[in-house]
Amino acid sequence: xxxxxxxxxxxxxxxxxxxxxxxxxxxxxxxxxxxxxxxxxxxxxxxxxxxxxxxxxxxxxxxxxxxxxxxxxxxxxxxxxxxxxxxxxxxxxxxxxxxxxxxxxxxxxxxxxxxxxxxxx
Amino acid sequence: xxxxxxxxxxxxxxxxxxxxxxxxxxxxxxxxxxxxxxxxxxxxxxxxxxxxxxxxxxxxxxxxxxxxxxxxxxxxxxxxxxxxxxxxxxxxxxxxxxxxxxxxxxxxxxxxxxxxxxxxxxxxxxxxxxxxxxxxxxxxxxxxxxxxxxxxxxxxxxxxxxxxxxxxxxxxxxxxxxxxxxxx
Numbered sequence: 001x002x003x004x005x006x007x008x009x010x011x012x013x014x015x016x017x018x019x020x021x022x023x024x025x026x027x028x029x030x031x032x033x034x035x036x037x038x039x040x041x042x043x044x045x046x047x048x049x050x051x052x053x054x055x056x057x058x059x060x061x062x063x064x065x066x067x068x069x070x071x072x073x074x075x076x077x078x079x080x081x082x083x084x085x086x087x088x089x090x091x092x093x094x095x096x097x098x099x100x101x102x103x104x105x106x107x108x109x110x111x112x113x114x115x116x117x118x119x120x121x
Numbered sequence: 122x123x124x125x126x127x128x129x130x131x132x133x134x135x136x137x138x139x140x141x142x143x144x145x146x147x148x149x150x151x152x153x154x155x156x157x158x159x160x161x162x163x164x165x166x167x168x169x170x171x172x173x174x175x176x177x178x179x180x181x182x183x184x185x186x187x188x189x190x191x192x193x194x195x196x197x198x199x200x201x202x203x204x205x206x207x208x209x210x211x212x213x214x215x216x217x218x219x220x221x222x223x224x225x226x227x228x229x230x231x232x233x234x235x236x237x238x239x240x241x242x243x244x245x246x247x248x249x250x251x252x253x254x255x256x257x258x259x260x261x262x263x264x265x266x267x268x269x270x271x272x273x274x275x276x277x278x279x280x281x282x283x284x285x286x287x288x289x290x291x292x293x294x295x296x297x298x299x300x301x302x303x304x305x
Contacts, residue, residue, distance in 0.1 A: 001239055001241050001242065002237050002238060002239045002242060003237075004236040004237050004238045004239075004242055005238055005239050005241055005242030005245070008231075008238070008242050008245060008246055009242075009245060009280055012245065012249045012276055012279070012280050013276075013277065013280065015249075015276060016272070016273045016274075016276035016277045016280075017273065019269060019270070019272050019273050019276070020270050020272075020273040023266065023267065023269045023270040024270055026266075027266065027267055038263070038264075059211075059212070060211075080206070080208070081164065081165070081213075082164065083165075083168040083169075084168075086165070086166065086167060086168055087168050087271060090267075094266070094267045095267045095270065096263065096265035096266075096267030096268045097268075098259060098263045098265060098268050100212050100213050100216060100259060100262065100263075101208070101211060101212060101213050103212055105263040105264070105265050107263075107265040107267060108267070
């Protein structure tokens with residue numbers, strides 16, 4: 001490995017270490033009392049405190065979202081790679097789970113009213 | 122008579138070169154597709170973490186054949202693997218295409234840059250660019266920037282697998298030197 005390689009590797013490591021705290025820091029201000037479930041057929045909001053098992057209709061089949069003691073996870077999905085299931089549980093503001101093949105996104109914290117989200121997108 | 126003969130041999134030399142390039146492109150594309158299919162059948166334990174095996178073929182194409190052929194190998198691989206796995210034109214294709222484009226761009230830039238990157242450096246640049254582009258696209262599609270927080274683990278993994286694919290590509294290129302495929 002050359003010097004340039006090593007610098008690049010250190011840069012990537014630094015970015016990897018920084019990206020988690022930066023994203024969660026930037027999203028900590030989103031109110032985190034609701035869970036927003038966005039699917040191809042519409043958006044639903046559920047209070048985070050509820051315990052429920054929801055069946056969301058995705059593009060290629062169903063996605064089952066489970067809410068339990070303030071945590072949300074995708075328990076089952078019809079998608080081929082199950083990235084959503086392996087993402088585990090989320091519980092704090094701004095965190096999100098997504099099943100790209102099914103077009104389903106589960107996110108803690110509803111839409112913001114101040115228009116900042118529209119800019120960030 | 123003499124001049125026609127020498128002209129014929131020159132054009133034969135040129136066409137042999139073109140044929141070699143075409144054959145090698147095809148071989149690399151086939152290799153990329155097989156590695157891509159192999160990888161599609163391996164379930165990744167953590168979101169965004171992938172071996173990036175197909176990148177070996179793209180990296181070899183980039184070094185031996187140049188930027189244009191590498192881009193062709195990369196994009197055609199995405200299309201063929203997409204058809205084979207049935208995910209072409211689905212929402213996941215957007216991730217595969219942006220990942221492939223970003224990775225090619227990063228590798229072409231690092232390979233051509235004045236800072237001296239070895240193949241391992243070029244490979245890790247491509248792997249990291251792939252991860253960042255995929256997570257960026259996912260955040261854009263879903264409108265949920267929170268998915269970006271999963272990128273940390275994937276970036277660290279991209280570093281390790283990038284080193285491995287870079288070393289593999291170097292091995293393949295060293296074997297290609299002096300083979301009839303490259304004509305060198």
